[in-house]
Amino acid sequence: RRLALAEERHLPAETLDHRPVVLRANVATPADARATLTAGADGVGLLRTELPFLNHRAWPTRDQHAAALVPVLRALTGQVVTVRTLDFADDKLPPFLSTGREDGRIGRGLPLMLAQPDAFAEQFRSLLTAGAETDLRIMIPMVASVDELHACRELLQSAAAELAVPAPPLGIMVELPEAVAVADDLAREASFLSIGSNDLTCQILGLDRRDPAATPAMAAHPAVLDAISQVVTAAHRHHRQVSVCGDAAAHPLVTPLLIGLGCDSLSVAPAALDEVRARVRRLRHDTCASTAAAALALQTPEDVWQLVRQHCQPSL
Ligand code: PEP
Numbered sequence: 001r002r003l004a005l006a007e008e009r010h011l012p013a014e015t016l017d018h019r020p021v022v023l024r025a026n027v028a029t030p031a032d033a034r035a036t037l038t039a040g041a042d043g044v045g046l047l048r049t050e051l052p053f054l055n056h057r058a059w060p061t062r063d064q065h066a067a068a069l070v071p072v073l074r075a076l077t078g079q080v081v082t083v084r085t086l087d088f089a090d091d092k093l094p095p096f097l098s099t100g101r102e103d104g105r106i107g108r109g110l111p112l113m114l115a116q117p118d119a120f121a122e123q124f125r126s127l128l129t130a131g132a133e134t135d136l137r138i139m140i141p142m143v144a145s146v147d148e149l150h151a152c153r154e155l156l157q158s159a160a161a162e163l164a165v166p167a168p169p170l171g172i173m174v175e176l177p178e179a180v181a182v183a184d185d186l187a188r189e190a191s192f193l194s195i196g197s198n199d200l201t202c203q204i205l206g207l208d209r210r211d212p213a214a215t216p217a218m219a220a221h222p223a224v225l226d227a228i229s230q231v232v233t234a235a236h237r238h239h240r241q242v243s244v245c246g247d248a249a250a251h252p253l254v255t256p257l258l259i260g261l262g263c264d265s266l267s268v269a270p271a272a273l274d275e276v277r278a279r280v281r282r283l284r285h286d287t288c289a290s291t292a293a294a295a296l297a298l299q300t301p302e303d304v305w306q307l308v309r310q311h312c313q314p315s316l
């Protein structure tokens with residue numbers, strides 16, 4: 001079956017009624033980057049950058065960022081690469097951030113980055129140089145307010161001015177309820193939006209990221225779908241593209257809902273690319289849209305899953 005799906009790699013990711021879905025990959029390593037191209041993705045929708053530094057004793061320097069980034073970016077020359085800035089959080093915590101804290105917790109990472117503008121600027125400098133041969137986009141995780149986005153933009157613009165290069169598009173991840181609440185303002189100011197359904201689902205449903213109940217399928221909860229719908233509406237009002245880069249993007253019971261809500265792009269693990277493309281090609285956008293609209297009026301994720309099984313489950 002895997003082989004048969006791989007045969008569709010050169011075919012467009014579009015629904016039966018010709019709605020294109022930009023299909024990108026989530027990567028962290030050079031091997032991921034190569035797998036992305038082999039599977040025919042339209043570049044990278046999420047490059048996670050914090051993973052090489054989870055055992056570090058200090059904030060990474062420009063050179064340390066470059067050492068981690070260059071091997072991945074070299075494999076992606078000429079491609080869209082959406083690089084996410086460092087996203088340290090309680091579930092991804094390096095020793096230099098956890099030691100000395102009584103509870104060993106830092107909460108969310110962006111305020112911490114903004115409190116260390118020099119460390120943040122080092123990553124921007126490194127990215128601007130290392131990403132020069134790619135179609136680089138920079139994405140900020142855990143944004144809660146327009147002020148935070150402005151602060152990030154200032155740091156990026158000064159790094160670009162210093163290096164005498166143009167600043168790349170700057171987008172945001174929507175993964176906090178605070179961001180959903182000000183989605184319209186964020187959409188006006190950001191170049192693009194990407195929904196982090198892993199965190200957003202947990203945040204809305206009050207689940208811990210490490211809770212086994214926090215599965216990708218839970219993004220089908222009507223409360224989460226309602227938030228996603230608000231974000232898509234705000235993004236499109238300001239002519240911004242909106243993607244989903246959490247694991248729900250590749251879940252068979254959620255992909256149709258995301259397409260139905262109007263998400264322009266899905267970013268999934270390289271190993272999921274063939275299956276997601278094949279699924280998109282067997283769905284009708286109009287059916288996904290009516291199913292998503294009906295799902296918004298339901299009460300539980302189980303009810304939504306059942307509806308999707310009835311109307312949007314093509315056999316692969
Ligand atoms: C997310 O929260 O959905 C996401 C893509 O980011 P991470 O899983 O790295 O927190």
Ligand code: MG
Binds near residue numbers: 196
């Ligand atoms: Mg996240």
